[in-house]
Amino acid sequence: xPLDLEPERDPDGxxxxxxxxxxxxxxxxxxxxxxxxxxxxxxQRRNLFTxxxxxxxxxxxxxxxxxxxxxLETYAERHGLAFAPHGKTSMAPQLxxxxxxxxxxxxxxxxxxxxxxYRAHGIARIFLANELVDAVALRWLAAELDADxxxxxxxxxxxxxxxxxxxEALRAAGARRPVDVVVELGAGDGARTGARxxxxxxxxxxxxxxxxxxxxxxxxxxxxxxxRADQDRVRxxxxxxxxxxxxxxxxxxxxxxxxxxxxSAGGSAWFDTVAEVFAEIPDLSLPVLxxxxxxxxxxxxxxxxxxxxxxxxxxxxxxxEPAFRLWAQVVSRPTPEQAFTNAGKRDAAxxxxxxxxxxxxDARTGxxxxxxxxxxxxxSDQHGWLRTEPDADLEVGDWLGMGLSHPCTSFDKWxxxxxxxxxxxxxxYVRTFF
Numbered sequence: 001x002p003l004d005l006e007p008e009r010d011p012d013g014x015x016x017x018x019x020x021x022x023x024x025x026x027x028x029x030x031x032x033x034x035x036x037x038x039x040x041x042x043x044q045r046r047n048l049f050t051x052x053x054x055x056x057x058x059x060x061x062x063x064x065x066x067x068x069x070x071x072l073e074t075y076a077e078r079h080g081l082a083f084a085p086h087g088k089t090s091m092a093p094q095l096x097x098x099x100x101x102x103x104x105x106x107x108x109x110x111x112x113x114x115x116x117x118y119r120a121h122g123i124a125r126i127f128l129a130n131e132l133v134d135a136v137a138l139r140w141l142a143a144e145l146d147a148d149x150x151x152x153x154x155x156x157x158x159x160x161x162x163x164x165x166x167x168e169a170l171r172a173a174g175a176r177r178p179v180d181v182v183v184e185l186g187a188g189d190g191a192r193t194g195a196r197x198x199x200x201x202x203x204x205x206x207x208x209x210x211x212x213x214x215x216x217x218x219x220x221x222x223x224x225x226x227x228r229a230d231q232d233r234v235r236x237x238x239x240x241x242x243x244x245x246x247x248x249x250x251x252x253x254x255x256x257x258x259x260x261x262x263x264s265a266g267g268s269a270w271f272d273t274v275a276e277v278f279a280e281i282p283d284l285s286l287p288v289l290x291x292x293x294x295x296x297x298x299x300x301x302x303x304x305x306x307x308x309x310x311x312x313x314x315x316x317x318x319x320x321e322p323a324f325r326l327w328a329q330v331v332s333r334p335t336p337e338q339a340f341t342n343a344g345k346r347d348a349a350x351x352x353x354x355x356x357x358x359x360x361x362d363a364r365t366g367x368x369x370x371x372x373x374x375x376x377x378x379x380s381d382q383h384g385w386l387r388t389e390p391d392a393d394l395e396v397g398d399w400l401g402m403g404l405s406h407p408c409t410s411f412d413k414w415x416x417x418x419x420x421x422x423x424x425x426x427x428x429y430v431r432t433f434f
Contacts, residue, residue, distance in 0.1 A: 014120070014121055014122045015120065015121065017038060017093070017094060017431045018037060018038050018039030018042070019037050019038070019039060020037065020038050020431065021035060021036070021037060021038075022034060022035065022036050022037070022038060022041055022416075023035070025415060025416075026415055026416040027056070027057070027347075027414060027415075028053055028054055028055065028056060028057030028058065028414075028418075029041075029053065029054075029057075029416065029418075030046065030051060030052030030053055030054070031052065031054070032052055033052070038416070038429050038431070041429065042426070042427065042428050042429055045425050045426065045427065046425075046426050047424045047425060047426070048327070048418060048420050048424045048425075048426055049361060049366065049399070049424055050366075050424075051426065053418070053426075055327055055328050055329040055342055055343070055399065056326060056327060056328040056329075056341070056342055056343035056347045056348075057326075057327050057418065058324065058325075058326050058327075058347070058410070058413070058414045058417050058418075059324075059325050059326075059327065059417070059418050059419075059420040060299060060323045060324060060417055060418070060419050060420065060430060061321070061322075061323045061324075061325065061419075061420060061422070062419045062420060062421045062422075062427050062428075063321075063421065063422055064299075064300070064321035064322065064323035065095075065098075065298065065299065065323050065419070067320075067321050068297050068298055068299070068300055068320050068321060068323065069098055069099065069102040069298065070102065071297075071318045071319075071320060072085075072102070072294070072297050073102040073103040074318070075271075075275075075317060075318070076103060076292060077103065078317075079275040079278075079279065080278075080279065080290060081266075081274075081275060081278065081290050081291070081292045082105040082289050082290060082291045082292065083099075083103060083104045083105055083291070083292050083293075083294075084104060084105050084106045084107060084108045084125070084127045084264075084291055084292070084293050085099050085104055085107060085108065085293065085294060085295045085297070085298065086107075086108040086109075086110070086129070086267075086293050086294070086295030086296075087107040087108060087109055087114060087117075087118060087295065088108075088109065088110050088114060088295065088408060089295035089296050089298065089299070089407050089408050089411065090295075090298060090299065090407070090411045090430075090432060091114065091117065091411065091412070091432045091433045091434050092411065092417075092430045092431060092432050092433075093117070093118075093121035093122075093123075093431070093433070094428075094430050094431065095298055095430060096118070096121065096123060097121075098298075099298065100123075105125055105289070105291065106123065106124070106125025106126055106127060106152065107123050107125070107126060107127075108126075108127045108128070108129055108293045108295065109126055109127070109128045109129070110128070110129055110130055111128075111130065112128075112132065112134060112137035112140070112141075115128055115137075115141070115153075116140070117433045119144055119151075124150055124151055124152065125151075125152040125153075126151075126152070126153050126154075127154045127155070127264065127291065127293065128153070128154070128155035128156070129155075129156060129220070129222065129293065130155065130156055130193070131155065131156045131157055131158050131159065131162045131166075131184070131193070132155045132156075132166065133162050133165040133166060133169075134169075135165070135168075135169035135172070138166060138169040138170055138173060138179075139169065139172075139173040141153065141179065142170055142173040142174070142175035142176075142177075142179075143173070145175070145176075145177040145179070146175065146176045146177055152180070153179065153180060154180045154181065154182060154217060154218075154262060155179065155180075155181055155182075156181070156182060156183075156184040156193070156194075156220060157181045157182070157183055157184065157204055157207075157208060157214070158183070158184040158186070158193055158194050158195045158204060159195065159204060160203055160204060160207045162204075163181075163204060163207040163208055163211055163214065164207070164211075166179065166181075166211070166213065166214060167211035167212075167213050167214060170213035170214075171212075171213055175213050178212070178213055178214055178215040179213060179214050179215070180214075180215050180217045180258070180262075181208055181214050181215065181216060181217065182216075182217060182218040182219055182220040182262050182264060183195065183201045183204050183205050183208075183216070183218075183219050183220075183244075183248075184219075184220055184221050185198075185201055185219060185220075185221040185237075185240060185241050185244055186221065186225075187221060187222060187223060187224075187225035187226045187227070187237055188225070188226055188227045188237065189227065190227055191225040191226065191227060192222070192225045194221055194222075198240070198244055198247070201219070201244055205248060205253050209253070215255070215258065216248075216253055216254060216255075216258075217254070217258045217260075217261065217262050218245060218254075218261045218262030218263055218264065218289070219241055219244050219245045219248065219262075219263055219264075220241075220262065220263070220264035220265060220291075221237075221241050221264075221265055222265065222267060223237055223238055223265050223266070223267065223270050223273070223274065224267035224268075224269055224270065229269075229270070231270075231273055234270050234273045235273055235276070235277055238265060238273065238274060238277035238278075239277055239280075241263065241265060242263060242277060242278065242280065242281050245261060245263045245281070245284070245288070246281070246282060246284060249261060249284045249285050249286075254285065254286060256285070256286065258286065259286065259287075260286055260287045260288065260289045261284055261285075261286050261287070261288050261289065262288075262289045262291055263278065263281065263288055263289070263290055263291065264289075264290075264291035264292075264293060265278075265292070265293070266291075266292035266293045266294050267293065267294055267295075268294045268295065268296040268297060268305055268308065268309065269305075269308040269309070269310065270310060271292055271294050271310050272310035272311075272313055272314050272317075273310070274292060275292075278290040295407075295408075296407045296408070297309075297320055298323075298407075299322070299323040299324055299407045299410070299411070300320040300321060300322045300323060300407070301322050301324060301403070301404055301405050301406060301407055301410070302322040302324070302356050302358070302403025302404060302405060303352060303353040303356065303403070303404065303405020303406065304352045304353060304405045304406050305320075305405075305406075305407070306322065306405075322403055324403065324404045324407070324410055325358070325401045325402065325403065325404075326343055326347060326348050326355060326401070326402045326403075326404055326410075327361075327399050327400070327401050327402075328341035328342050328343030328347070328384055328399070328400050328402065329341060329342050329397065329398070329399055329400070330386075330394060330395065330396050330397060330398045330399075330400060331383075331396065332396065333394070333395060333396050336388065336390065337387060337388055337390075338385075338386065338387065338388065339374075339386040339388055339394055340383050340384065340385060340386065341383065341384035341386065341400055342382065342383065342384075343355075343379075343382075343383075343384050343402075344379045344380045344381050344382040344383045344384055345379045345380065345381050345382075346381055346382060346413060347382075347413055347414075348379060348384070348402065348404055348410070348413070349404050349405055349406045349407075349408075349409040349410040349413075350379050350409075351406060351409050352405045352406045352409075353405035353406070354376045354377070354378070354379065354405075355376045355379075355384065355402035355403065355404055355405075356376065356402055356403040356404075356405070357371040357374040357375060357376055357386070357400060357402055358370070358371055358401050358402060358403050359371050359400075359401040360374070360393065360394060360398050360399070360400055360401070361398060361399040361400075361401065362398055363395070363396075363397035363398045363399070364397075368401075369393070371394075371400060371401070372389075372391070372392065372393070373388060373389030373390075373391050373392030373393075374386055374387075374388055374389075374392050374394060374400070375387045375388075376402065384400075384402075386400075411432055411434075412432070412434045414432060415431065415432055416429050416430070416431055416432075417429065417430040417432070
């Protein structure tokens with residue numbers, strides 16, 4: 001009789017991830033856990049190194065995730081910011097719940113699939129940082145809004161044509177609630193999406209005013225796309241964004257019934273500058289929801305965001321901790337200068353930087369030591385290439401613990417990730433939905 005692989009659902013209809021069955025779908029998990037529920041396996045509190053896990057296996061530090069959640073909660077409160085972290089980073093509803101418990105207003109999405117995952121897991125506020133012109137997705141959205149008066153959804157608009165397509169699809173769907181939209185100001189010539197000029201933004205706002213299925217609630221954009229970004233250029237663009245909100249308000253573009261004006265920006269590289277400029281927003285006719293959308297903070301990393309994080313500029317505010325460690329086993333040591341692990345492109349992020357060799361767990365003694373003299377020089381599909389210095393202490397069978405760069409392309413390679421305490425105890429498993 002086949003196993004029931006689908007998790008049970010809570011009384012509110014949300015999937016109970018603890019009831020999902022462990023099987024061959026999930027890399028690195030103990031073969032003898034086959035058929036257990038995730039909850040039952042977590043309750044066993046196995047050790048990552050001695051509890052039957054196979055390599056390669058990605059782990060998240062429980063302590064570092066907790067630290068990062070608390071730090072961004074405190075930062076947002078200190079600076080008067082609301083917070084909708086970008087869920088595309090992890091696509092992990094368990095982490096979304098933790099983020100909301102730590103003060104997040106809601107969760108940001110990029111595409112309709114992500115919003116559907118969020119809704120399936122009970123997320124009540126979604127900010128979609130894209131213009132949504134897919135008629136099928138808009139029909140789904142209209143049904144979600146009509147069925148749940150407590151569901152709040154906001155998305156970008158950046159073109160008159162986009163407004164026309166949204167209005168047409170929503171009218172065809174018989175939408176009863178208008179969709180809240182924010183006009184996206186582009187970050188400059190050659191940047192990504194967004195209306196390029198304030199006049200273009202006004203034309204989009206005029207089009208929204210003529211569409212009964214849409215409701216203008218604010219302005220938004222992404223400062224990470226500012227060309228040749230530095231603090232001065234980012235600050236200047238953010239001031240254009242906040243000035244646009246003030247001008248729209250002065251022109252009476254916001255109906256009093258919206259309750260608050262949304263002004264949103266903030267990736268993971270410039271949120272200190274966002275906080276600075278958002279603090280300058282003058283009093284408007286309605287309260288302002290100053291909405292930050294940084295997402296990479298929950299895991300941070302050992303490469304790209306370690307370099308870019310604004311906490312490097314404001315160390316007095318705290319510091320994020322990298323939570324990822326990919327463990328692979330040395331499977332070949334053909335020369336004194338070279339070794340190979342069993343983790344490659346299918347397991348590790350490599351779009352920005354190669355993994356960083358950090359520690360070695362000795363296969364003979366279980367001792368963990370620094371990965372001195374060991375460098376990851378390349379990745380094949382299923383192998384990691386190592387260069388080893390003459391004094392490097394490494395042999396076949398040892399486990400190599402590596403830091404990763406770029407959370408978004410680390411999470412998406414793993415469907416079930418052990419959450420590991422500092423002593424190696426696996427305290428939970430994080431399910432992803434890419």
